[in-house]
Amino acid sequence: MMDYNKQSQKLKETAAKLLEEGTVEAVLGLKDNPEVGWPTPYFARTAGDVENLVWNEACFTNLANYLLDMRDKKVAIAAKGCDVRSIINLIVENQLKRENIVIIGIECSGMKQNDSLAAGCDACPSSIPNMYDIVVGADGSDTYKDLEMPNSGENVTEWAKNTTVDERFERFKKEIDKCILCYACRQACQGCYCKACFMDRKATPWEQVDPDTSTKMAFHLTRAMHLAGRCTDCGACEKVCPSGVNLKYLFKGLSEFVEEFYDFKAGVDMEAKPFANQYKQDDQQVAFLGGDTIVGV
Ligand code: SF4
Ligand code: SF4
Numbered sequence: 001m002m003d004y005n006k007q008s009q010k011l012k013e014t015a016a017k018l019l020e021e022g023t024v025e026a027v028l029g030l031k032d033n034p035e036v037g038w039p040t041p042y043f044a045r046t047a048g049d050v051e052n053l054v055w056n057e058a059c060f061t062n063l064a065n066y067l068l069d070m071r072d073k074k075v076a077i078a079a080k081g082c083d084v085r086s087i088i089n090l091i092v093e094n095q096l097k098r099e100n101i102v103i104i105g106i107e108c109s110g111m112k113q114n115d116s117l118a119a120g121c122d123a124c125p126s127s128i129p130n131m132y133d134i135v136v137g138a139d140g141s142d143t144y145k146d147l148e149m150p151n152s153g154e155n156v157t158e159w160a161k162n163t164t165v166d167e168r169f170e171r172f173k174k175e176i177d178k179c180i181l182c183y184a185c186r187q188a189c190q191g192c193y194c195k196a197c198f199m200d201r202k203a204t205p206w207e208q209v210d211p212d213t214s215t216k217m218a219f220h221l222t223r224a225m226h227l228a229g230r231c232t233d234c235g236a237c238e239k240v241c242p243s244g245v246n247l248k249y250l251f252k253g254l255s256e257f258v259e260e261f262y263d264f265k266a267g268v269d270m271e272a273k274p275f276a277n278q279y280k281q282d283d284q285q286v287a288f289l290g291g292d293t294i295v296g297v
Contacts, residue, residue: 120235
Protein backbone atom coordinates (compact mmCIF):
# COMPACT_ATOMS: atom_id res chain seq x y z
CA MET A 1 0.00 0.00 0.00
CA MET A 2 1.38 3.38 -1.00
CA ASP A 3 1.62 6.22 1.51
CA TYR A 4 2.37 9.25 -0.64
CA ASN A 5 2.37 11.65 2.33
CA LYS A 6 5.10 9.70 4.07
CA GLN A 7 7.01 9.33 0.80
CA SER A 8 6.78 13.12 0.23
CA GLN A 9 8.00 13.79 3.74
CA LYS A 10 10.96 11.43 3.35
CA LEU A 11 11.79 12.90 -0.06
CA LYS A 12 11.81 16.44 1.33
CA GLU A 13 13.96 15.48 4.34
CA THR A 14 16.41 13.62 2.10
CA ALA A 15 16.58 16.44 -0.45
CA ALA A 16 17.14 19.09 2.24
CA LYS A 17 19.96 17.03 3.79
CA LEU A 18 21.72 16.50 0.44
CA LEU A 19 21.53 20.21 -0.35
CA GLU A 20 22.57 21.38 3.13
CA GLU A 21 25.57 19.04 3.17
CA GLY A 22 26.56 20.23 -0.30
CA THR A 23 26.47 16.68 -1.65
CA VAL A 24 24.52 17.87 -4.71
CA GLU A 25 23.90 21.18 -6.46
CA ALA A 26 20.24 20.46 -7.06
CA VAL A 27 17.54 17.86 -6.45
CA LEU A 28 15.39 17.07 -9.46
CA GLY A 29 11.80 16.21 -8.59
CA LEU A 30 8.29 17.39 -9.32
CA LYS A 31 6.29 20.43 -8.33
CA ASP A 32 2.54 21.01 -8.42
CA ASN A 33 1.43 22.71 -11.61
CA PRO A 34 -2.31 23.49 -11.66
CA GLU A 35 -2.07 24.98 -15.15
CA VAL A 36 -0.86 21.71 -16.60
CA GLY A 37 -2.97 19.55 -14.31
CA TRP A 38 -0.22 17.33 -12.95
CA PRO A 39 3.17 17.88 -11.25
CA THR A 40 5.94 19.01 -13.58
CA PRO A 41 9.77 18.87 -13.33
CA TYR A 42 11.44 21.08 -10.76
CA PHE A 43 15.03 21.59 -9.61
CA ALA A 44 15.25 22.33 -5.87
CA ARG A 45 18.51 24.26 -5.38
CA THR A 46 18.28 25.26 -1.71
CA ALA A 47 16.99 23.54 1.42
CA GLY A 48 14.11 26.04 1.34
CA ASP A 49 13.14 24.97 -2.20
CA VAL A 50 12.45 21.38 -1.14
CA GLU A 51 9.07 22.44 0.30
CA ASN A 52 7.94 22.75 -3.34
CA LEU A 53 8.63 19.08 -4.06
CA VAL A 54 5.58 16.84 -4.24
CA TRP A 55 5.07 13.10 -4.48
CA ASN A 56 1.67 11.64 -5.27
CA GLU A 57 -0.06 9.26 -7.69
CA ALA A 58 0.10 11.85 -10.50
CA CYS A 59 3.92 11.94 -10.49
CA PHE A 60 4.10 9.90 -13.70
CA THR A 61 6.52 12.19 -15.59
CA ASN A 62 9.79 10.52 -16.52
CA LEU A 63 12.47 12.88 -15.18
CA ALA A 64 15.54 11.17 -16.60
CA ASN A 65 16.08 13.37 -19.64
CA TYR A 66 15.99 16.53 -17.48
CA LEU A 67 19.28 15.34 -15.99
CA LEU A 68 20.83 16.09 -19.37
CA ASP A 69 20.40 19.81 -18.59
CA MET A 70 22.77 19.37 -15.62
CA ARG A 71 24.94 16.60 -17.00
CA ASP A 72 28.23 17.92 -15.64
CA LYS A 73 26.89 18.81 -12.22
CA LYS A 74 26.20 16.58 -9.23
CA VAL A 75 22.45 16.21 -9.00
CA ALA A 76 20.04 14.04 -7.01
CA ILE A 77 16.85 12.77 -8.62
CA ALA A 78 13.57 11.48 -7.21
CA ALA A 79 13.30 8.38 -9.36
CA LYS A 80 10.71 5.64 -9.87
CA GLY A 81 11.55 2.39 -11.66
CA CYS A 82 10.94 3.85 -15.14
CA ASP A 83 13.11 6.91 -14.44
CA VAL A 84 15.91 4.63 -13.28
CA ARG A 85 15.70 2.38 -16.36
CA SER A 86 15.98 5.54 -18.45
CA ILE A 87 18.95 6.81 -16.41
CA ILE A 88 20.67 3.47 -17.00
CA ASN A 89 20.04 3.78 -20.74
CA LEU A 90 21.51 7.30 -20.76
CA ILE A 91 24.58 6.09 -18.83
CA VAL A 92 25.04 3.21 -21.30
CA GLU A 93 24.89 5.78 -24.11
CA ASN A 94 27.53 7.99 -22.42
CA GLN A 95 25.08 10.85 -21.91
CA LEU A 96 25.24 10.75 -18.10
CA LYS A 97 27.88 9.78 -15.57
CA ARG A 98 26.79 7.54 -12.71
CA GLU A 99 29.09 9.34 -10.26
CA ASN A 100 27.26 12.61 -10.93
CA ILE A 101 23.85 11.26 -9.94
CA VAL A 102 22.41 10.49 -6.51
CA ILE A 103 19.35 8.33 -7.07
CA ILE A 104 16.59 8.69 -4.48
CA GLY A 105 14.79 5.49 -5.48
CA ILE A 106 11.09 5.88 -4.77
CA GLU A 107 8.99 2.73 -4.62
CA CYS A 108 6.04 2.89 -7.02
CA SER A 109 3.30 0.40 -7.85
CA GLY A 110 1.90 2.42 -10.77
CA MET A 111 0.91 6.03 -11.32
CA LYS A 112 -2.49 7.39 -12.34
CA GLN A 113 -3.41 9.73 -15.17
CA ASN A 114 -7.03 10.87 -15.52
CA ASP A 115 -8.06 8.24 -12.93
CA SER A 116 -6.61 5.38 -15.01
CA LEU A 117 -3.32 3.55 -14.73
CA ALA A 118 -0.77 5.72 -16.57
CA ALA A 119 0.67 4.46 -19.86
CA GLY A 120 3.59 2.11 -19.32
CA CYS A 121 2.68 1.31 -15.70
CA ASP A 122 0.67 -1.72 -16.87
CA ALA A 123 3.89 -3.46 -17.88
CA CYS A 124 6.30 -2.23 -15.21
CA PRO A 125 8.30 -5.21 -13.89
CA SER A 126 8.80 -4.13 -10.27
CA SER A 127 7.84 -1.55 -7.68
CA ILE A 128 11.53 -1.31 -6.75
CA PRO A 129 13.87 0.79 -8.93
CA ASN A 130 16.70 -1.44 -10.20
CA MET A 131 19.43 1.02 -9.13
CA TYR A 132 19.41 3.49 -6.23
CA ASP A 133 21.51 5.23 -3.59
CA ILE A 134 18.78 6.15 -1.12
CA VAL A 135 15.63 4.12 -0.44
CA VAL A 136 12.17 5.61 -0.13
CA GLY A 137 9.86 2.64 0.43
CA ALA A 138 6.13 2.54 -0.31
CA ASP A 139 5.44 3.69 3.26
CA GLY A 140 8.21 6.28 3.31
CA SER A 141 10.55 4.00 5.29
CA ASP A 142 14.10 2.87 4.44
CA THR A 143 12.85 -0.51 3.22
CA TYR A 144 11.26 -1.51 -0.06
CA LYS A 145 8.07 -3.54 0.23
CA ASP A 146 8.25 -5.18 -3.22
CA LEU A 147 4.59 -4.57 -4.03
CA GLU A 148 2.47 -6.52 -6.46
CA MET A 149 2.39 -4.85 -9.88
CA PRO A 150 -0.57 -4.54 -12.28
CA ASN A 151 1.22 -6.65 -14.90
CA SER A 152 -1.64 -6.26 -17.37
CA GLY A 153 0.44 -5.05 -20.32
CA GLU A 154 -0.17 -6.33 -23.83
CA ASN A 155 2.15 -8.95 -25.29
CA VAL A 156 2.61 -7.31 -28.67
CA THR A 157 4.54 -10.23 -30.14
CA GLU A 158 1.63 -12.59 -29.41
CA TRP A 159 -0.84 -10.10 -30.87
CA ALA A 160 1.29 -9.81 -34.02
CA LYS A 161 1.42 -13.60 -34.40
CA ASN A 162 -2.36 -13.78 -34.33
CA THR A 163 -3.12 -10.99 -36.79
CA THR A 164 -2.67 -10.42 -40.50
CA VAL A 165 -0.42 -7.75 -42.03
CA ASP A 166 -3.59 -5.85 -43.01
CA GLU A 167 -4.90 -5.92 -39.44
CA ARG A 168 -1.58 -4.70 -38.09
CA PHE A 169 -1.47 -1.93 -40.66
CA GLU A 170 -5.07 -0.99 -39.81
CA ARG A 171 -4.16 -0.55 -36.13
CA PHE A 172 -1.13 1.54 -36.99
CA LYS A 173 -3.11 3.72 -39.42
CA LYS A 174 -5.94 4.24 -36.91
CA GLU A 175 -3.46 5.66 -34.40
CA ILE A 176 -1.47 7.63 -36.97
CA ASP A 177 -4.63 9.37 -38.20
CA LYS A 178 -5.08 10.98 -34.76
CA CYS A 179 -1.55 12.41 -34.73
CA ILE A 180 -1.11 16.17 -35.26
CA LEU A 181 2.69 15.95 -35.42
CA CYS A 182 3.24 18.18 -32.40
CA TYR A 183 6.34 16.14 -31.39
CA ALA A 184 5.42 16.14 -27.69
CA CYS A 185 6.15 12.39 -27.67
CA ARG A 186 9.65 13.02 -28.93
CA GLN A 187 10.26 15.84 -26.44
CA ALA A 188 9.18 13.63 -23.51
CA CYS A 189 11.25 10.62 -24.55
CA GLN A 190 14.50 9.93 -22.73
CA GLY A 191 15.93 8.43 -25.90
CA CYS A 192 15.17 11.42 -28.16
CA TYR A 193 18.01 13.69 -27.17
CA CYS A 194 19.49 14.40 -30.61
CA LYS A 195 20.14 18.13 -30.99
CA ALA A 196 19.03 17.98 -34.62
CA CYS A 197 16.19 15.51 -35.06
CA PHE A 198 15.69 14.29 -38.64
CA MET A 199 12.23 15.90 -38.52
CA ASP A 200 13.66 19.34 -37.82
CA ARG A 201 16.06 19.51 -40.73
CA LYS A 202 14.65 22.36 -42.72
CA ALA A 203 16.30 21.28 -45.96
CA THR A 204 13.73 18.50 -46.25
CA PRO A 205 9.99 18.98 -46.67
CA TRP A 206 9.12 16.93 -43.57
CA GLU A 207 7.21 19.65 -41.80
CA GLN A 208 3.95 20.54 -43.45
CA VAL A 209 1.12 22.73 -42.24
CA ASP A 210 -1.34 19.91 -42.82
CA PRO A 211 0.74 16.75 -42.50
CA ASP A 212 -0.43 13.80 -44.52
CA THR A 213 -0.43 10.18 -43.44
CA SER A 214 2.86 9.36 -45.14
CA THR A 215 4.68 12.19 -43.31
CA LYS A 216 3.27 10.99 -40.00
CA MET A 217 4.27 7.42 -40.79
CA ALA A 218 7.78 8.56 -41.70
CA PHE A 219 8.10 10.27 -38.31
CA HIS A 220 6.71 7.46 -36.18
CA LEU A 221 8.38 4.56 -37.97
CA THR A 222 11.75 6.30 -38.09
CA ARG A 223 11.45 7.30 -34.43
CA ALA A 224 10.55 3.72 -33.55
CA MET A 225 13.57 2.35 -35.40
CA HIS A 226 15.80 4.90 -33.64
CA LEU A 227 14.46 3.60 -30.31
CA ALA A 228 15.21 -0.08 -31.04
CA GLY A 229 17.02 -1.50 -28.01
CA ARG A 230 16.83 1.93 -26.35
CA CYS A 231 13.17 2.30 -25.34
CA THR A 232 12.75 1.73 -21.62
CA ASP A 233 8.97 1.18 -21.76
CA CYS A 234 8.35 4.24 -19.60
CA GLY A 235 5.19 5.30 -21.45
CA ALA A 236 6.13 9.01 -21.40
CA CYS A 237 5.33 9.34 -25.11
CA GLU A 238 1.71 8.28 -24.62
CA LYS A 239 1.26 10.18 -21.40
CA VAL A 240 1.98 13.54 -23.06
CA CYS A 241 0.17 13.01 -26.36
CA PRO A 242 -2.61 15.62 -26.73
CA SER A 243 -4.41 13.51 -29.33
CA GLY A 244 -4.57 10.19 -27.48
CA VAL A 245 -2.35 8.41 -29.98
CA ASN A 246 -1.62 4.95 -28.59
CA LEU A 247 1.61 4.04 -30.31
CA LYS A 248 3.46 2.67 -27.33
CA TYR A 249 2.52 -0.83 -28.49
CA LEU A 250 4.92 -0.31 -31.38
CA PHE A 251 7.80 0.46 -29.05
CA LYS A 252 6.84 -2.33 -26.68
CA GLY A 253 6.73 -4.75 -29.62
CA LEU A 254 10.16 -3.54 -30.62
CA SER A 255 11.50 -4.10 -27.09
CA GLU A 256 10.04 -7.62 -27.04
CA PHE A 257 11.57 -8.27 -30.46
CA VAL A 258 15.05 -7.06 -29.43
CA GLU A 259 14.88 -9.13 -26.25
CA GLU A 260 13.73 -12.29 -28.04
CA PHE A 261 16.14 -12.18 -30.97
CA TYR A 262 19.12 -10.28 -29.60
CA ASP A 263 18.88 -10.99 -25.86
CA PHE A 264 19.04 -7.30 -24.94
CA LYS A 265 16.80 -5.16 -22.75
CA ALA A 266 17.36 -1.44 -22.34
CA GLY A 267 17.63 0.04 -18.86
CA VAL A 268 18.72 -3.12 -17.04
CA ASP A 269 22.52 -3.20 -17.01
CA MET A 270 24.60 -0.06 -16.58
CA GLU A 271 27.70 -1.92 -17.84
CA ALA A 272 26.05 -3.11 -21.06
CA LYS A 273 27.23 -1.89 -24.45
CA PRO A 274 24.59 0.00 -26.46
CA PHE A 275 22.48 -2.52 -28.37
CA ALA A 276 23.18 -1.01 -31.80
CA ASN A 277 26.95 -1.17 -31.15
CA GLN A 278 26.92 -4.92 -30.73
CA TYR A 279 27.40 -7.52 -33.42
CA LYS A 280 27.49 -11.28 -33.11
CA GLN A 281 28.23 -13.71 -35.92
CA ASP A 282 24.97 -15.54 -35.23
CA ASP A 283 22.76 -12.42 -35.11
CA GLN A 284 19.49 -13.25 -36.81
CA GLN A 285 18.25 -11.25 -39.79
CA VAL A 286 14.55 -11.20 -38.98
CA ALA A 287 11.82 -8.68 -39.67
CA PHE A 288 9.93 -6.79 -36.99
CA LEU A 289 6.21 -7.41 -36.34
CA GLY A 290 5.89 -10.22 -38.84
CA GLY A 291 7.10 -8.54 -42.01
CA ASP A 292 9.14 -10.49 -44.59
CA THR A 293 12.27 -12.11 -43.25
CA ILE A 294 15.47 -10.81 -44.78
CA VAL A 295 17.40 -13.75 -46.11
CA GLY A 296 21.17 -13.92 -46.53
CA VAL A 297 23.79 -11.51 -45.21
S1 SF4 B 1 2.56 13.57 -29.10
FE1 SF4 B 1 0.86 12.57 -30.17
S2 SF4 B 1 0.10 14.08 -31.64
FE2 SF4 B 1 2.11 14.79 -30.97
S3 SF4 B 1 3.54 13.90 -32.53
FE3 SF4 B 1 3.45 12.44 -30.84
S4 SF4 B 1 1.84 10.98 -31.44
FE4 SF4 B 1 1.59 12.82 -32.73
S1 SF4 C 1 9.55 5.56 -26.86
FE1 SF4 C 1 8.01 6.13 -25.29
S2 SF4 C 1 8.06 4.38 -23.86
FE2 SF4 C 1 9.96 4.28 -25.06
S3 SF4 C 1 11.51 5.38 -23.86
FE3 SF4 C 1 10.60 6.86 -25.32
S4 SF4 C 1 8.92 7.83 -24.17
FE4 SF4 C 1 9.47 5.96 -23.03
